[in-house]
Amino acid sequence: MSKRVAVMDLGTNTFHLLIAEGDIHDYREIVHITEAVKLGEGGINKGYILPDAFQRGVNTMQYFQGLIAANNVTSVRAIATSALRSASNGKDFIKEVEAQTGIAIEIIDGEQEAVFIYNGVKLSGCLSAKNSLIMDIGGGSVEFILGNTDKILWKQSFEVGAARLMDQFHHTDPIPPASIEAMNLYLEDRLHDLFIATTSIEIDTLVGSSGSFETFAGLIETEKARVFDLKSIQHYDFDEEELLTITNKLILSSHKERLGNPGIIPVRVDMIVAASLITRFIMHALDIHKVSMCTNSLKEGVLAGMLERG
Incomplete structure (x- = not known):
């Protein structure tokens, strides 16, 4: 059976979930959704995730976890970028998500983000x-x-x-x-x-x-x-x-x-x-x-x- 994996890209405005299986050059998308979380709304330049945005983010991650469980995924990665990187309560958000869903979010730096983007563009x-x-x-x-x-x-x-x-x-x-x-x-x-x-x-x-x-x-x-x-x-x-x-x-x-x-x-x-x-x-x-x-x-x-x- 081919490997089935889930990737989450947790951005400042949108959270993306991609569940796919197959080979690197020939994979099949099973779930590909984007949710408008607006994590940075009202607080982006203040370096803080506001309560409503925080809750929207947690709710979306619970929704994603349900889809991951329903699709028998074998490997999961959740990648967080700028908003969580720069927010003073970004670590609180990560702890809350793990407590509610079991998903461990990885915060990556801008350099790593650029490498992933290059690899994605090159793949296409x-x-x-x-x-x-x-x-x-x-x-x-x-x-x-x-x-x-x-x-x-x-x-x-x-x-x-x-x-x-x-x-x-x-x-x-x-x-x-x-x-x-x-x-x-x-x-x-x-x-x-x-x-x-x-x-x-x-x-x-x-x-x-x-x-x-x-x-x-x-x-x-x-x-x-x-x-x-x-x-x-x-x-x-x-x-x-x-x-x-x-x-x-x-x-x-x-x-x-x-x-x-x-x-x-x-x-x-x-x-x-x-x-x-x-x-x-x-x-x-x-x-x-x-x-x-x-x-x-x-x-x-x-x-x-x-x-x-x-």
């Missing part, structure tokens, strides 16, 4: 022999990984996730030009290491890892009246003009307009503005014209390691 076949810059926009942090099919050349995690940026700069809707300018100056300062790392390396493609990039792709295809099913693709190449047009629309939109758009999942309704701005900022700052989306991310990278160990 989204990389080539040319150098790509992988970008994973989370709620708490953004990971940048410079690499190709052979290896990682450089990687770093920055605490400039969409929830943090929204909390800091997006207080009026639509976001005012002065706030956009302030955000760009802030990113210029905070992403200094990225600019140094990429100075002498030619980047062929910006590869957006799942999340907001899936929303961008879905909105572009829907506008063309095409059916867009994320489950049937692993990779999507953007037309630069179309990507700039859709991100501009999102930046200029109101909360009401985004909320009424069926192509934007509820948890991403407001954070998609900050995600659009940071995407455009990177394209412009690094003069990148080729952008693609990969549906794989951290959880597939963790899964690859679990299935490989057989």
Whole structure:
């Protein structure tokens, strides 16, 4: 019987559960769900998980444990990233989850997070022999990984996730030009290491890892009246003009307009503005014209390691 494993990616905004079985290059998804936990809501830049968010997180983990038990999983990993890493009561959350569910959550650092994201993206076949810059926009942090099919050349995690940026700069809707300018100056300062790392390396493609990039792709295809099913693709190449047009629309939109758009999942309704701005900022700052989306991310990278160990 093939090994059946469960991976949980516990992010700042969403908790993901992936249950799969099979071989590393040929696995079957049994359960693949995303829950909008909003663990960082109201407390992301204060470094504290607020009581309501704390309870939502525990409830979601109990729900995940039920699914894991029902599917006869043999091996489980729960990976926590930015929100739990930086929250003063993150350890309390981990203790409570273990007491309620028996699931032991591992907090990983930004470097390890970047490695998992690279492994997930590589597994999907989204990389080539040319150098790509992988970008994973989370709620708490953004990971940048410079690499190709052979290896990682450089990687770093920055605490400039969409929830943090929204909390800091997006207080009026639509976001005012002065706030956009302030955000760009802030990113210029905070992403200094990225600019140094990429100075002498030619980047062929910006590869957006799942999340907001899936929303961008879905909105572009829907506008063309095409059916867009994320489950049937692993990779999507953007037309630069179309990507700039859709991100501009999102930046200029109101909360009401985004909320009424069926192509934007509820948890991403407001954070998609900050995600659009940071995407455009990177394209412009690094003069990148080729952008693609990969549906794989951290959880597939963790899964690859679990299935490989057989």
